Amino acid sequence: MTVRHPAPPLQRHQFAAPEPGPRLLVLGAVHGDETCGTRAIERLLGELQRGEVELQRGLLTLVPVTNPLAYQLGKRQGERNLNRNLRIYAAPANYEDRVANILCPWISEHEVLLDLHSFHTAGVPFAMLGPPDNDGPIEAFAHAHAEQRMALHLGTSRIVEGWMETYARGVARRQREGRVTAPDLLDNSYGVGTTEFARTQGLYGITLECGQHRDPQAPEVAYRAIRQTLALLGMIDAPLAPSEPGIEIIRLVDVIDMEHAGDVFVREWASFDRVASGELIGHRQGGAPVTAPQDGYIVFPNPGALVGNEWFYFGVESKRQL
Template identity: 60%
Template sequence: MNAPAHTAYLHAQQFAALTPGPRLIVTGAVHGNETCGTQAIRRTLDDIQSGRLQLERGLLTLLPVTNPYAYAKKERQGDRNLNRNLRPGNPSGDYEDRVADVLCPWLDAHEVLLDLHSFHTGGQAFAMLGPRDNAGQLEPFSHERQEERLVAHLGARCVVEGWMQAYERGVQRRRRERPDAPAELLDAAYGVGTAEYMRSRGGYGVTLECGQHEDPHAPEVAYRAIRQTLALLGMARIPLQPPPPEFTVYHLEDVVDMDHAGDTLVKPWASFDPVAQGEPIGRRHDGTLVRAERDGFVVFPNPRALPGNEWFYFAVRSDRTLNIE
């Protein structure tokens, strides 16, 4: 690890109102090349420090840069992907594991998370939603209604669910086909990122994908989301805007890894581009085509993925509706 000295700490700013209320943490730059959240959080900090925004209830923690090493590199990750296998006490000593040792206790101390991201290729903003209430083994949860209300007010009309189920399938495939892969890629907890960790600790959290990395509108999407979250939770006197009249909800069915640096996508896919059963999505370096197993949609296509990491996701329409009351 060759992280520069100025990446040796996390810098969060916290505001505690004198009236009790929700405990909210907002994070940006979990991936170092995703800076819309950083810009929006810094704008919110300026609003608070100038008096334009006043916290009236609860506790607000703002973390503009969650992964300083990746941010300094202007790359997705430092040593590894911080938003996978997130937990304290990982023994590897990777930079992101050291970040997790600080970040996870901060998440533990809050009830609600808003995690702000962007994505590689074109497409509209979308929100990542957790599971329905359940007592299962994979991702037990009891805040479905609260999380759906939060998603409904963030401004995105597209919603994606099924993250952990897709990763469970991906890990099982790696164990069958690539048993010599790095241990973290074979870990059943590999899909756990900030929101999943938050749910595992009794809270709830939403990941908002605000647009393509360079989209000039993405910071505004992130800024509006912060303000609407504060409004929804009753933490500041900000008008709560009505949610969109309709949402399109997608369910992630699978995650497909890039196996080799020579793997290529057959076209410049954007998230939610439709694909028909049998249609080629990518081509392996040996010429083998990767085809859609059924009618569905491409999500998170990443033509610059690292070998062994996520190349694209496959989704179908979900029958889930959001509780927006």
């Protein structure tokens, strides 16, 4: 049964320059315990209001707290994960459904999206990139060049791709095995978050993972990324920093769920820890080993995952050329 909470309102701050230009949306705290984007947006908001930063062209929309209930609770979500199954709901069943009905039209009003996040365990910042241009059934897209250019100028040395294909694989496994009863975890749209929804509306955008939740540098990573996106789009007068040398591209290929509360990792994994084929990653509650299917990387390990939800992702080196 869904627990009813007070419904804090969403707030957005818009700045429209007299000169036409790109329409950029920047989101913070889509997950309530990921506050680096909130702090970075608040910092830029103050600079814009004081005239220390001048918007020269286009429309800039800032949403410091995209999920106010989760932010108020200090948790990843209020009643469900806002960054999954993001769409318009004719009959909203929970707080995040109602937020989605506000947020989705806001996204559709723009051309570019920057969504600022952080992660559970130690690791370096990285950008989540969408697919190459394609007209396929999973995530058709036509702005890969612009999105790749954006990813290259956000100040990170690592880029990750393959999100939607990985989620489709995870949903298919849940449906096949029939272990999960929560309807949203079995929905074919479960992997659709902010940037994935944005691409269905003709936008391009990046989810930037700015570091570990409590890393004091994460708000600075987020702030620099906003400034660099504005510079890249010609919306402010600021130098565009070059891309980081030797950028590593990793492709997600699978998502592994926590099946039981007793599932445990064999050690404290950090995102992008390398593993060799057959290496032991964890144990299921009954003792069955969970091993690496091939040489690759652990991504987003979450030892505190809810049963039925994502325990960790598995990635490999990508052959994609940016």
